[in-house]
Amino acid sequence: MITLMAAFVLVLQIAMVGQRWLVTNIRVFAAQSFLLAGIANTIAYFNHAPHLYIAAFLTFSLKAVVLPIVLERLVKRVGIGQEIAPIVNVPLSLLISGGLTTVGYIVAASFHHPEESASPASLGRNTLAVAVSLFLIGFFMMISRRKAIMQVLALLSLENGLFLAAISLTYGMPLIVELGIFFDLLVAVMVLGILVYRIQETFDSMDVTKLSRLRG
């Protein structure tokens, strides 16, 4: 069950790479976060890890509701064009994402631990592989997208990968750490949002390849 959900998370990540509209991308991210919250809930239920419910709730409210709304408002407010204008074209991006997923599976193979195998909450290598793939594809999106908001979104999906890694390896970080991470994430999106707004205002564009005056 968890493996299935994790697979959907991965599919959504690749969908994010594969399509061109900014607002759709934000919604895909919201759906991905929603699934992630579901995974966290399931793990919390089967493994009796009550603190994960809180993390799941925060993931849901913050990443699936609040942040997407903030980002969509930002998109409307700066009134930018809808296309994401990738540096690497879509078919090639998909191919690279496929390659990165393979790398994810290879990396995850080295973390075999036999004691968790047959239970319904079996996390196994699959979930970790998905997490590593999310992380790597997030990286790839950061360097291959021009729009500043897309880079913020890539950073967030990278963070989703980390969250998945944390819950699949250790049933989540200690609660206080988890809370701190969520707080940082919220502040980070606010700060980056303001910066995006200022970039748009100053450069009349959100194309980060125009940020190239400082050299040497």
Place this chain on the structure above:
Amino acid sequence: MLLFVILAIPLAAGATSFAARKRRAMEAINLAGFAALFLLAAALGAKILRAGSVQLWNGFLAADSLSALVVLLTAFVALACSVYAVGYFREDERNHVFEANVRGAATISSLRNYYSLTPLFVFAMLLVALANNLGVMWVAIEATTLASVFLISFYGRATSIEAAWKYAMIGGVGLSMALFGTILTYYSAHHVLETETLAGLNWSVLVVNAPLFDKTTMKLAFILILLGYGTKAGIAPMHTWKPDAYSEAPVPVAAMLAAAVLNCALYGLIRFYVLTTRCLGPEFASQLLIIFGLLSVGVTVPFVLVQKSFRRLLAYSSIDHGGIMILGLAFGGALGALGMLLHLTFHSITKPLLFFCAGNVEQYLKTDLFRRAKGGLIHSMPVSGPIFLMATLAVTGIPPFSLFQSEFTILRAGFGGPLLWPPILLIVLLVVIFIGFLVHIAKLVLGEDPGLPPADLCPWKKYSLIGLASVVVIMGFWLPGPLFDLIRNAAQVVGGER
């Protein structure tokens, strides 16, 4: 209790500055806050020397000699910068920098940004050093980035927004790697400790059990941590944000980034280094650190030689010093750790001086480009000019100054190690950097009088410069006994003996 007060002071200072109406009030709050902070940090150092370590709230906050050293240095840099900042921003105001650059924002609100974000920034740095939990430490390091983004884009120029964006993005990606490393460390400890409480990530708990951790996981974790906190420390090849951020930020902010944030990032790295060496033995971490350290020093060379701007030159100097400290850690042993921490201390004291001099020159000439400056600054700037030259000699590690001693210690540790070529290469690179640096600054400061009007230096800038310069000179000849004891004890923490 002391730990709590140390963290509470900058928070309170930030909040009251935010509420303050007048510039004078904000300046006074910052000065008083950082002065008090420095005294308390010294008190913490003294207490640690007596007691060994202090804990609060079940070990949520903890300080050993290493944390106490970083806290003391952070407080020192913050105090020096707050004194200089008063003069610096008053001069900016006289030069009408704010009206020209900050769009639609009045002077007072820009200053409020600075005076309320800076204490917050300092708070985050102190939390890095005092948090026992490695997860909380990560949160604090991320918070230093977030608190300083708007300090870097302070002037609101297109270039400063560019610098802030790169800083936030590169820093964000780097720290996400560090978070992955932290998760993996937690995972490898998980099987040993069998706990899901906060203690499972407390350094004081982990360090005892480190030899039992899963070795493959720890290897991967250390690589990720090195890349992550290395990005924050500006180690090559993840250093690209540094010249931009250092040259666009206001001088006091740049000085704090160079002299205090660097320490915090290295502090994070050291904590994981100790765990890794306990788990895997010293070779693994050492090899990686040698590569990154030499790369950082090496990358600096071409950029120093052809540098066009003296603010960016200072950033490359900071990359170079980060590399030297990493090499101290890599050469290892008691001597390498001692050399690294001595270097950390001396660098934190010398670097702000260099930034203050550069700031004075920039405000006087209204440019940071070498080609627009005509040289001969020593005639029109009788205080800043000579001190700039002296600070340059000090920071490149010339014998009477203290950075020579620490570099010498690191090199001795290097020659004691199994490989001979890294320390030899380091010497060659350091000499080239010294030559490049000195040629640039000498051309700027010395030479014929170009006939510029004499610079008028307000007392705040003048005395912060002279005060700090005398500390640098004194440190060259005499290191206070208690401070040296603190450094030596901290080196034992790094060496894993305590």
